[in-house]
Amino acid sequence: MVKTDIAQEPIGPEHEPEAEWMELNMGPHHPSTHGVLRVRLKLDGEIVRDADADIGYLHTGFEKSFEDKTYTQGITFSDRMDYLAPPINNVGFVSAVEKLIGVEVPPRAQAIRVIMMELARVSSHELWLGTTGLDLGVYSGFFYAWRDRDLALDLNEAYSGVRMMTSFTRVGGVAWDLPDGWLDQLQRFIDVMPSRIDDFESMLTDNPIWHQRLEGVGVISAADAIEAGVTGPVLRASGVNYDVRKAFPYCGYEQYDFEVPVGTNGDCYDRYRMRVAEMRQSLRILQQAVDNLPGGPWLTSDRKVALPPRSELSKSMEAVIHQFRLVSEGFKGPVGDVYAFVESPRGELGFYLVSDGTNKPYRMKVRPPSFCNLQALKRLVQGVLVADVIAIMGSLDFILGDCDR
Amino acid sequence: MSVNPTGTLVQRIGERFKTALQESSDFRGDLSVVIEPGTLVDVARYLKVEEGFDYLLHATAVDWPARDPRFTAVWEVRSLANKTRIRLKTTAAMPDPHVPSLTSVWPAANWHERETWDLFGITFDGHPDLRRILMPPSWEGFPLRKDYVSFGEPVIFSDQKLEGLEPDAIRG
Numbered sequence: 138m139v140k141t142d143i144a145q146e147p148i149g150p151e152h153e154p155e156a157e158w159m160e161l162n163m164g165p166h167h168p169s170t171h172g173v174l175r176v177r178l179k180l181d182g183e184i185v186r187d188a189d190a191d192i193g194y195l196h197t198g199f200e201k202s203f204e205d206k207t208y209t210q211g212i213t214f215s216d217r218m219d220y221l222a223p224p225i226n227n228v229g230f231v232s233a234v235e236k237l238i239g240v241e242v243p244p245r246a247q248a249i250r251v252i253m254m255e256l257a258r259v260s261s262h263e264l265w266l267g268t269t270g271l272d273l274g275v276y277s278g279f280f281y282a283w284r285d286r287d288l289a290l291d292l293n294e295a296y297s298g299v300r301m302m303t304s305f306t307r308v309g310g311v312a313w314d315l316p317d318g319w320l321d322q323l324q325r326f327i328d329v330m331p332s333r334i335d336d337f338e339s340m341l342t343d344n345p346i347w348h349q350r351l352e353g354v355g356v357i358s359a360a361d362a363i364e365a366g367v368t369g370p371v372l373r374a375s376g377v378n379y380d381v382r383k384a385f386p387y388c389g390y391e392q393y394d395f396e397v398p399v400g401t402n403g404d405c406y407d408r409y410r411m412r413v414a415e416m417r418q419s420l421r422i423l424q425q426a427v428d429n430l431p432g433g434p435w436l437t438s439d440r441k442v443a444l445p446p447r448s449e450l451s452k453s454m455e456a457v458i459h460q461f462r463l464v465s466e467g468f469k470g471p472v473g474d475v476y477a478f479v480e481s482p483r484g485e486l487g488f489y490l491v492s493d494g495t496n497k498p499y500r501m502k503v504r505p506p507s508f509c510n511l512q513a514l515k516r517l518v519q520g521v522l523v524a525d526v527i528a529i530m531g532s533l534d535f536i537l538g539d540c541d542r
Numbered sequence: 543m544s545v546n547p548t549g550t551l552v553q554r555i556g557e558r559f560k561t562a563l564q565e566s567s568d569f570r571g572d573l574s575v576v577i578e579p580g581t582l583v584d585v586a587r588y589l590k591v592e593e594g595f596d597y598l599l600h601a602t603a604v605d606w607p608a609r610d611p612r613f614t615a616v617w618e619v620r621s622l623a624n625k626t627r628i629r630l631k632t633t634a635a636m637p638d639p640h641v642p643s644l645t646s647v648w649p650a651a652n653w654h655e656r657e658t659w660d661l662f663g664i665t666f667d668g669h670p671d672l673r674r675i676l677m678p679p680s681w682e683g684f685p686l687r688k689d690y691v692s693f694g695e696p697v698i699f700s701d702q703k704l705e706g707l708e709p710d711a712i713r714g
Contacts, residue, residue: 193676200661201685201692236570363596363622366650379622473569476599476618476629489618491604500686502616504600512653541676 158186163526165194171268172537176514178526185526188518190511195541203501207467208234208308211498216302218503219539221261224253224293225481227306232387233477233488233501234308237470240442244431246310247388252323252426253296253305254388254479255419259330260289261482262412262419266337269409269531273350278340285333288326295319307444308468309437320427327423334416342413351406355517355529358403365513368506369484370411371533375403381480392429393422405532412534415482442468467496483507483534503542507535551593551628559585574629576614579641582632583668586617586647595619595628601644601654603634603662605688611635613664617644617651634664643669661686 164175173194179187199214206214215230216223228250235242242250267282290300296319297303297312305312341347357365362375372379380397382390398414400407436443444463445456462468470492478487484506491500510533517529552566555575562581567574577585589595599618606612611633620627634641643666645651655666656675663684666672674681683690 193674193678196676198685198692201690205692239570364649366598366648377622384625474574474604474629475570475572476627478599485599487599487618489600489602489616500602500604502600502602504618508653508657509650512650 157181161523165191171535172540174511174535174537174540176526176530178518178523180523183522185518185521185523188515188526190514192508192511192537193541195537197542199542200501200503203498205497207496208470208498209463209467211501212306213302213304216304217538218505218542219481219483219486219507219536220301221264221536222254222257222482223301223303224250224257224305225479225486227304228254228388229477229479229481229486229488231306231308232479233475233490234470236475236477237473237490237492238308238442238468240309240437240439242310242388243434243437244389245314245433246435246437248426248430249311249315249435250306250388251390251393252423253293253303255422255426256289256292256323256326258419258482259416259423260286262416263289265412265482265531265534266341266409269528269534270341272527272531273347275341275347278337281333281337285330288329292319292323292326295322307436309439309443311435314435320430323423323427327420327427330420331417334413338413341409347409348406350525350528351409351532352404353402354405354521354525355532356402356404357513357517361516362403362513365516366509367484367513367533368509369480369482369534370408370415371510371513372484373398374400374407374411376401381478381485385478387477387479390422393425395419395422405528408532408534412482469494469496478504481506481539483536483539484510486539505539505542507537507540511535511540551626554593555585555588558588572629573627574631576631576633579632579634582630582642583644583647586619586630586644589619589628589630590647594621594623595626597622598644598648598650598654599627601651601658603658603664603686605662605686607688611639613639613641613662615641615658615664617648617654619648639664640667641665642667643672645669660684663687 159180161178161180162175163178165173175191177189178185199218202214203211212227212230215226219226263282263286267279270278293303294300297305357375359376362372362377376399378397378399383397395418398411400411440459445459449456450460472492472494474491476487476489478485486506487504489502490498493499518526552575556563559581562578563575564578565576597620599620601617604614613634614631615634617630632641641664643655646668653675655669656672658664659666659672660674660677661684
């Protein structure tokens with residue numbers, strides 16, 4: 138039951154007066170918070186009457202730091218926010234800059250971005266499965282999830298040299314072409330993952346304990362979900378068919394054949410189903426991207442934003458000048474403000490970029506999906522048992538680095 | 543990104559609210575309107591109820607120290623059904639910047655406005671729970687203001703005075 142106003146709670150002999158509610162701190166170091174989050178619960182016996190999420194423990198001031206760095210330097214900040222899906226942050230950030238400046242991205246770069254983003258989605262959902270299971274007592278699942286997630290991180294490493302903070306995008310494309318043999322490695326990942334997801338599902342989907350812990354817990358209706366501003370799988374589990382990849386295709390998502398899973402009950406169990414189904418859809422997208430990977434350049438030939446190839450530097454004075462200008466002061470954007478958004482594993486990740494015509498963002502506001510989902514926690518936990526708070530927090534899949542920035 | 547049916551929506555707002563619509567722009571397909579603060583809540587309610595903008599994306603602010611009024615508060619909302627988006631802006635002047643809160647229209651604005659107050663020091667009139675959210679409750683100053691130094695302690699020599707700098711805002 139979702140109860141929006143504590144004042145409406147019946148007061149009777151079975152309900153203790155508010156003065157006798159106990160206040161319980163959950164966190165900031167509680168394992169289920171997956172980061173540093175403190176939730177102040179008001180308890181009436183074991184029933185939660187109110188909750189106040191105290192965030193900000195991981196606030197690092199990225200929005201301020203963006204203002205001091207050029208657009209290219211800012212890419213490295215973007216992946217440190219949501220550290221479980223860095224490629225998607227990279228793409229979100231550069232797509233805001235590309236929208237501001239109006240840069241065309243070559244098809245091969247778009248396909249590489251899609252591959253990296255879907256890999257990130259699979260690995261993020263894997264981690265979510267593992268840790269949420271861990272919170273609810275499915276200890277073995279964590280090790281399987283970690284093993285499978287490592288396959289995606291291996292691919293990240295083979296491509297960008299870094300397992301997590303890939304920083305692989307550049308304004309107008311990506312930094313490198315795919316290395317030799319990488320697609321074979323990816324193909325092995327695509328081949329093995331469906332059976333690994335099946336293993337997981339055979340462990341959880343019909344498990345009676347898993348059902349009891351998640352079904353009917355943390356229910357939010359479609360109208361409430363929209364009003365609360367939740368996004369991503371949490372919104373879709375309530376029956377709202379909204380996925381940025383379908384609604385506003387970017388990076389050529391309109392070319393891929395995939396479905397957006399939509400739930401009906403809006404409870405924790407549906408959110409679990411959404412994420413498992415999304416992993417399968419991501420694998421479909423990955424297979425199509427591998428099969429139809431376009432050739433050609435992976436970075437725009439617009440020398441105003443993209444570095445010239447090194448081979449040109451020994452032959453062309455102009456290339457040397459462009460290289461020097463881009464490395465020393467970057468490029469400038471026109472005056473204006475744009476909002477660009479991508480679908481992260483947690484929902485709509487937006488970048489609101491205000492430019493005053495210099496080589497740095499004048500203001501970079503991030504719309505973090507974790508922040509928006511965590512805001513709904515107060516609504517979701519009212520009237521539930523303390524143990525269900527763990528399940529609900531897990532089902533929201535927030536990342537505090539993303540939430541606090 | 544999709545193309546907004548810009549002209550018509552802005553015209554409808556203009557016809558209905560006359561002078562409250564101070565400015566409108568369509569930059570790279572992003573529709574923005576600047577609304578006079580006193581009418582903002584009415585415009586927001588009109589957008590939600592009659593134009594179907596049901597989903598609040600974010601709320602924030604931009605600090606322009608050289609301008610008067612200095613702050614621009616920004617709300618971005620979307621209609622999930624029509625797949626359109628509009629950015630609402632209004633302005634707030636120093637020394638005590640105030641704008642109306644839109645939490646009564648879009649409850650999801652709650653945390654976003656708290657964050658904006660926390661980082662910019664703009665008061666949202668009518669907000670139910672305006673307190674710091676990212677910074678600790680005891681924090682002084684508003685970090686995202688342009689005169690708030692981002693790295694290190696600022697050095698102000700005895701014969702110098704930084705323009706528009708409040709002593710409390712100088713925290714490294």
